[in-house]
Amino acid sequence: MQIPVQKIRVVAGTPIVVGERRLLPSVLVTTVEGGKAGEGGFFRFVKARPVSLVVQEPEGARWLEIPNVTANTLSQMAAAGAAIALVSVLLMGLFHLMRKR
Amino acid sequence: MDELKTLLEKIGSIGDEINVDAVFGKPETVGDRVLIPVAEIAYGFGAGLGMGGQGECCCAESGDKEACCCADKDEAGACCEHDESCECECHAEGAGGGGGGGGGGVARPIAYIEVGPDGTKVEPIMDEQKIAFAGMLLGAWAIAWVGMVLVTLFRAIAGRE
Numbered sequence: 001m002q003i004p005v006q007k008i009r010v011v012a013g014t015p016i017v018v019g020e021r022r023l024l025p026s027v028l029v030t031t032v033e034g035g036k037a038g039e040g041g042f043f044r045f046v047k048a049r050p051v052s053l054v055v056q057e058p059e060g061a062r063w064l065e066i067p068n069v070t071a072n073t074l075s076q077m078a079a080a081g082a083a084i085a086l087v088s089v090l091l092m093g094l095f096h097l098m099r100k101r
Numbered sequence: 102m103d104e105l106k107t108l109l110e111k112i113g114s115i116g117d118e119i120n121v122d123a124v125f126g127k128p129e130t131v132g133d134r135v136l137i138p139v140a141e142i143a144y145g146f147g148a149g150l151g152m153g154g155q156g157e158c159c160c161a162e163s164g165d166k167e168a169c170c171c172a173d174k175d176e177a178g179a180c181c182e183h184d185e186s187c188e189c190e191c192h193a194e195g196a197g198g199g200g201g202g203g204g205g206g207v208a209r210p211i212a213y214i215e216v217g218p219d220g221t222k223v224e225p226i227m228d229e230q231k232i233a234f235a236g237m238l239l240g241a242w243a244i245a246w247v248g249m250v251l252v253t254l255f256r257a258i259a260g261r262e
Binding site for chain 2 (some may be wrong): 035099
């Protein structure tokens with residue numbers, strides 16, 4: 001059994017032209033694959049997440065980030081959950097020490 | 102079986118052909134603005150095939166299985182002769198193979214790009230349902246921990262008295 005291989009790369013998409021503006025998107029592509037198609041079995045997982053956009057306007061070029069607000073909020077909530085657990089464990093340890101003295 | 106292998110190899114190369122441009126949707130004109138949907142996409146698939154058995158060797162004329170034997174397993178179908186008086190041949194009965202596969206994908210909108218007379222901007226889209234569910238889970242998690250801390254505190258106070 002082959003060890004699955006993970007590849008992460010940033011890929012530039014096809015430019016989108018809107019009037020005088022030219023938008024150049026970039027995408028973060030994560031690929032995890034294992035096995036070989038011709039040898040028994042294989043699997044492949046691909047995730048494509050938009051990262052940013054370069055806008056070329058008559059006034060000049062600008063870089064725009066494409067935020068994933070849902071994922072960011074969920075990460076913050078997970079961090080808050082971990083912090084609550086850590087502080088609670090510390091407090092419980094402190095109370096145990098108080099009880100022993 | 103070769104056809105199945107070829108099919109699997111073709112399925113395996115699908116991922117290479119899928120364009121990253123699938124992330125950015127077709128621009129739509131709404132009034133004097135152009136909206137471009139942006140989504141996060143993920144897909145996965147897997148397939149496998151297997152072969153089992155190698156058929157049975159038997160005497161071509163009498164059908165006697167005792168007179169012949171199958172040679173080494175990696176040489177499927179090869180027969181070796183025990184009895185020189187008969188010609189051994191392999192019958193496909195008992196040999197078999199199969200394959201299967203599956204896959205799926207998901208696309209979730211995360212933002213849209215608005216190109217208007219006042220410039221280009223990215224408007225994020227929040228999945229409120231997911232955030233609300235996560236918020237409820239976080240609330241329950243916090244209540245559980247606070248409860249455990251309070252119980253420990255009360256026990257500590259009772260222990261000192």
